[in-house]
Amino acid sequence: MSILTPQAAHHDHSPSGQSPSNSSSGGLATFATLFLKDLALLRPIAATVTAFVLLAALVVAALPLLGVSALRWFGYTQRDDLFDRLDPVASIALVGGALVPFLCAPMILQGDRSRGAGSFFATLPISCTTRWMSKLAAALVVGLVPFVLAGLLRAPSFAVKSDDISNAMSLAALAWLAGAAGAVFVRGVPSAAILGAAFAGAIAALAWSIAALIQMPIYRGVFAWTGFDAEFNDYLEGNPVGTFLKNAASSRADAMPMWVLIATVVAALLLVIWKGRKIVVNGSEPLRKFRGVLVGVCAIALAGSGVAGVLHANRARLFARDFAERHEALRQGFERLDKLPTDELFRSWIARRAAKSGIEKHLLHEWILRENGGYLQPPSSDYNFGSSRKLLPDSTDYFEWAGLQGEFAAVNKRRNGEPAAFERIVRGVASGEIPATLAERMAAADGLGPYHLAALAAEQLASSPDLTERLRAIKSLAKLVRVDVDQGSREVVFDPSRRKMARDGIPGFALHPSLSTNFVGQARARAVISLVALEYALAQAARDGDSTRLADLFGGPAPVVTAEVLAKARAELARPIPELRESVEEARARTVDPADVEALDALLRAKAVTVEQLEAVRRGAECPISELFDLTQTDPVYLRGFEGK
Amino acid sequence: MNVSTNMDTTHSLPPSKITSPRSDQGVGEAIGVACRDLVTRFGHVRALDGFNLTVEPGECVGLVGRNGAGKSTLFRAMLGLGSLDAGTIEFTPRLDRGDLLARTGYVPDTLSIYDWMTVGRALNFAARCQPRFDSAWTNELLALLALDRSKSVRALSRGMQARLAFVLGLAHRPDLVLLDEPLLGVDAITHDIVLEVLARMRARDGTTVILATHQPGDLARLVDRVVFVERGRAHTSIAIDDLVDRTKRIVVHGANAGTRLNASCKFSPEAGVLLTRSTEVGATSQLTVTFDGDAHAVEEAIGKIAPEARISRVDLTIHEACADRLRALEVKS
Numbered sequence: 001m002s003i004l005t006p007q008a009a010h011h012d013h014s015p016s017g018q019s020p021s022n023s024s025s026g027g028l029a030t031f032a033t034l035f036l037k038d039l040a041l042l043r044p045i046a047a048t049v050t051a052f053v054l055l056a057a058l059v060v061a062a063l064p065l066l067g068v069s070a071l072r073w074f075g076y077t078q079r080d081d082l083f084d085r086l087d088p089v090a091s092i093a094l095v096g097g098a099l100v101p102f103l104c105a106p107m108i109l110q111g112d113r114s115r116g117a118g119s120f121f122a123t124l125p126i127s128c129t130t131r132w133m134s135k136l137a138a139a140l141v142v143g144l145v146p147f148v149l150a151g152l153l154r155a156p157s158f159a160v161k162s163d164d165i166s167n168a169m170s171l172a173a174l175a176w177l178a179g180a181a182g183a184v185f186v187r188g189v190p191s192a193a194i195l196g197a198a199f200a201g202a203i204a205a206l207a208w209s210i211a212a213l214i215q216m217p218i219y220r221g222v223f224a225w226t227g228f229d230a231e232f233n234d235y236l237e238g239n240p241v242g243t244f245l246k247n248a249a250s251s252r253a254d255a256m257p258m259w260v261l262i263a264t265v266v267a268a269l270l271l272v273i274w275k276g277r278k279i280v281v282n283g284s285e286p287l288r289k290f291r292g293v294l295v296g297v298c299a300i301a302l303a304g305s306g307v308a309g310v311l312h313a314n315r316a317r318l319f320a321r322d323f324a325e326r327h328e329a330l331r332q333g334f335e336r337l338d339k340l341p342t343d344e345l346f347r348s349w350i351a352r353r354a355a356k357s358g359i360e361k362h363l364l365h366e367w368i369l370r371e372n373g374g375y376l377q378p379p380s381s382d383y384n385f386g387s388s389r390k391l392l393p394d395s396t397d398y399f400e401w402a403g404l405q406g407e408f409a410a411v412n413k414r415r416n417g418e419p420a421a422f423e424r425i426v427r428g429v430a431s432g433e434i435p436a437t438l439a440e441r442m443a444a445a446d447g448l449g450p451y452h453l454a455a456l457a458a459e460q461l462a463s464s465p466d467l468t469e470r471l472r473a474i475k476s477l478a479k480l481v482r483v484d485v486d487q488g489s490r491e492v493v494f495d496p497s498r499r500k501m502a503r504d505g506i507p508g509f510a511l512h513p514s515l516s517t518n519f520v521g522q523a524r525a526r527a528v529i530s531l532v533a534l535e536y537a538l539a540q541a542a543r544d545g546d547s548t549r550l551a552d553l554f555g556g557p558a559p560v561v562t563a564e565v566l567a568k569a570r571a572e573l574a575r576p577i578p579e580l581r582e583s584v585e586e587a588r589a590r591t592v593d594p595a596d597v598e599a600l601d602a603l604l605r606a607k608a609v610t611v612e613q614l615e616a617v618r619r620g621a622e623c624p625i626s627e628l629f630d631l632t633q634t635d636p637v638y639l640r641g642f643e644g645k
Numbered sequence: 646m647n648v649s650t651n652m653d654t655t656h657s658l659p660p661s662k663i664t665s666p667r668s669d670q671g672v673g674e675a676i677g678v679a680c681r682d683l684v685t686r687f688g689h690v691r692a693l694d695g696f697n698l699t700v701e702p703g704e705c706v707g708l709v710g711r712n713g714a715g716k717s718t719l720f721r722a723m724l725g726l727g728s729l730d731a732g733t734i735e736f737t738p739r740l741d742r743g744d745l746l747a748r749t750g751y752v753p754d755t756l757s758i759y760d761w762m763t764v765g766r767a768l769n770f771a772a773r774c775q776p777r778f779d780s781a782w783t784n785e786l787l788a789l790l791a792l793d794r795s796k797s798v799r800a801l802s803r804g805m806q807a808r809l810a811f812v813l814g815l816a817h818r819p820d821l822v823l824l825d826e827p828l829l830g831v832d833a834i835t836h837d838i839v840l841e842v843l844a845r846m847r848a849r850d851g852t853t854v855i856l857a858t859h860q861p862g863d864l865a866r867l868v869d870r871v872v873f874v875e876r877g878r879a880h881t882s883i884a885i886d887d888l889v890d891r892t893k894r895i896v897v898h899g900a901n902a903g904t905r906l907n908a909s910c911k912f913s914p915e916a917g918v919l920l921t922r923s924t925e926v927g928a929t930s931q932l933t934v935t936f937d938g939d940a941h942a943v944e945e946a947i948g949k950i951a952p953e954a955r956i957s958r959v960d961l962t963i964h965e966a967c968a969d970r971l972r973a974l975e976v977k978s
Binding site for chain 2: 029030033034037112116120124278
């Protein structure tokens with residue numbers, strides 16, 4: 001006799017509680033049948049989504065029919081091939097891949113019921129494991145399709161856009177879970193999707209709130225806002241998921257609370273799905289023990305948030321320990337700066353900025369490190385390896401940053417009170433009226449305008465005594481121009497403060513497509529563009545004899561840039577950047593800093609990739625200028641003086 | 646054989662139609678069920694409220710009850726689809742859930758199959774998922790019920806859907822068949838064929854059948870006994886042969902007899918009165934009494950209370966007998 005008690009009836013549906021049965025159908029053929037059926041459950045949405053993607057592809061492919069102006073409005077040139085133009089479809093696929101799972105999850109889980117076969121499917125002698133696995137496989141296949149599509153469409157620049165794809169996949173994973181959790185409670189697909197999203201949001205909000213409540217009292221009084229701001233800005237600016245994963249992957253203590261909170265949300269959603277699995281597989285009534293599930297979810301949220309709070313508290317303690325002395329020093333420094341005379345304060349500020357940018361590692365190699373994960377020999381031995389360290393409590397970078405903040409606050413306070421004096425001193429330093437070093441003049445010119453800075457950078461490039469100065473000048477020139485190779489918007493030219501430099505006034509150009517992942521090559525090419533833009537602006541103003549316009553252009557009295565200086569700058573730009581690299585093995589052998597050792601070991605593990613990236617960097621640093629541009633779309637003026645170099 | 650063109654086969658199934666041997670001989674042992682004190686709640690509603698039922702292997706039981714009495718919930722509980730709040734369900738012989746589902750056929754009151762499929766695809770799907778699926782037997786059922794494999798499920802009429810549900814439920818030649826109003830919307834010929842198929846399955850394989858129906862007329866042709874279900878409980882179990890014999894109705898005519906008898910409704914508790922109904926006919930009243938037991942004893946009791954009453958007996962059909970018993974249960978509840 002077999003006995004089904006209420007408890008037994010419960011467990012009998014579970015994968016683990018399912019007794020193996022000779023009569024149960026669970027073979028490969030059955031799995032394949034169920035898998036195809038589960039895919040077919042998505043028919044209603046599949047038609048809509050496919051039609052939408054095809055329509056988008058059609059529109060993008062048909063753009064050339066609208067003429068060049070329409071293409072340019074969308075950021076394309078006539079020569080862009082179809083594959084490049086389809087890039088927006090990849091974005092659509094990414095967004096769809098991230099959001100559609102909210103609908104797909106309920107459709108796959110509830111589809112047997114909603115498509116009229118609930119009791120039939122439930123009474124088939126198929127093990128629960130097979131049922132779940134087929135649905136999981138269908139979800140995986142459907143979930144991966146948009147990302148594969150996006151990857152294919154972005155193949156030329158896949159590496160650059162992998163962050164977008166990983167972010168979308170993270171969101172998609174949460175959407176699958178949340179949609180499934182929603183499907184446990186309600187039967188309608190749209191309402192399940194909405195409920196799932198609300199459910200995930202509510203759990204996250206609950207967990208965050210509790211964690212914040214726990215950590216806030218500890219943060220108070222220990223320079224709270226700075227620590228909080230530093231941490232969350234780093235996660236919320238730019239690419240939050242990528243930054244987060246990067247820090248989490250390096251097992252830094254900073255990321256642990258975040259991991260705990262995410263694990264909390266996922267655990268709560270999994271609990272709901274697990275408790276409600278009978279509904280979606282067996283087609284039985286909606287979750288009846290809702291109160292118990294809610295208690296379980298709250299318990300998980302409380303426990304997870306508690307752990308996260310403790311981790312945060314520990315981190316705050318470390319911050320506080322390191323901060324106590326430095327905070328006092330910062331405060332005293334601020335008071336000292338606040339008492340300085342205005343002229344002295346502003347000049348000190350400019351000088352410190354110039355000095356900092358001189359010793360800082362904000363040179364080409366840092367970009368390469370950050371963007372490519374490559375390793376170049378640092379110019380100074382105390383180089384801090386890896387940006388992921390800046391969140392550590394003992395991070396030197398962090399305190400440097402905090403110190404700058406204190407100084408900036410002192411300067412800002414005075415500038416707001418005496419704006420005229422500030423402007424007089426900055427202009428005076430930048431133009432050379434007030435005696436200053438070239439580095440100080442450049443630091444001051446940085447706030448005046450792109451042409452002013454370009455002129456000074458050209459001067460520095462022409463007279464650069466060593467490699468560091470030369471790199472610094474190249475970087476100063478390059479930062480004035482931004483060219484998004486991979487986005488197809490190849491003619492966008494602007495300075496970092498968004499003031500357009502010479503968008504309409506300079507000849508047309510296009511970077512070589514291979515530069516999309518080569519930042520050294522890009523930097524050199526951008527420096528060339530910047531120099532050409534400067535030459536054009538100077539020539540135009542001189543032709544018109546309009547000194548007022550010249551002053552407007554430069555944000556004040558124009559620095560003297562002779563043709564000789566420009567020619568010398570061009571010559572310096574044409575010179576290959578000498579070998580900066582040392583092998584990763586050599587670097588590993590001489591490094592003693594544990595953090596650097598760890599990072600270098602990671603590089604060694606990924607050596608094949610690293611070597612490839614470094615090779616690209618070398619090409620960018622050593623190749624002739626002409627190889628940096630797409631010559632078919634570039635005006636010859638950009639190559640003047642570089643022929644054969 | 647095309648049943649629609651043969652007058653004989655439209656009403657009486659040829660023996661050859663259900664004599665093909667089972668493909669998995671040896672498995673076809675009949676299944677017995679014993680439900681004890683089943684309780685299932687939906688919020689404040691008790692769909693099953695201490696339900697008890699024992700069905701012996703090979704037995705055929707009819708469940709009769711009003712809408713919402715708990716019959717469908719009982720079937721779902723037996724199949725493990727709904728969670729029980731209390732009680733036990735025992736199967737004889739011992740079966741785990743996989744075995745149970747493989748050997749049980751469930752015919753719901755509405756067709757349950759994916760709406761995008763055709764009849765053929767639906768059957769193919771069932772064949773791949775049901776290890777005991779019997780293709781030859783299924784083809785016979787399809788021919789008997791005149792179902793077209795190429796027809797879309799969506800395009801099937803109500804009656805055709807009922808036919809397909811029947812085929813899907815019986816395609817694996819189950820040892821236990823649960824039928825939840827399987828004959829809704831079917832024509833008279835199909836009705837006969839379905840009952841005939843079930844009867845032959847019982848006769849040949851000893852299949853256990855539990856049939857829930859609102860058409861008591863079907864019961865006489867198939868079931869061994871009838872169980873009346875009301876508000877989640879099994880109240881009365883009576884052999885089908887006794888149902889009409891033991892359910893009696895008399896009409897008492899007389900000026901005041903009905904009123905007096907109705908006022909003392911316990912005039913003959915030992916006689917098993919189930920239901921009394923008083924009606925006014927002109928100036929006189931009459932009382933209709935339905936009871937379970939000996940008519941003489943009831944008439945004797947009436948004679949003592951109202952000697953002037955004139956009593957006439959009414960022969961009940963199985964439908965009337967069931968209806969009166971259900972009314973009686975409702976009044977009692």
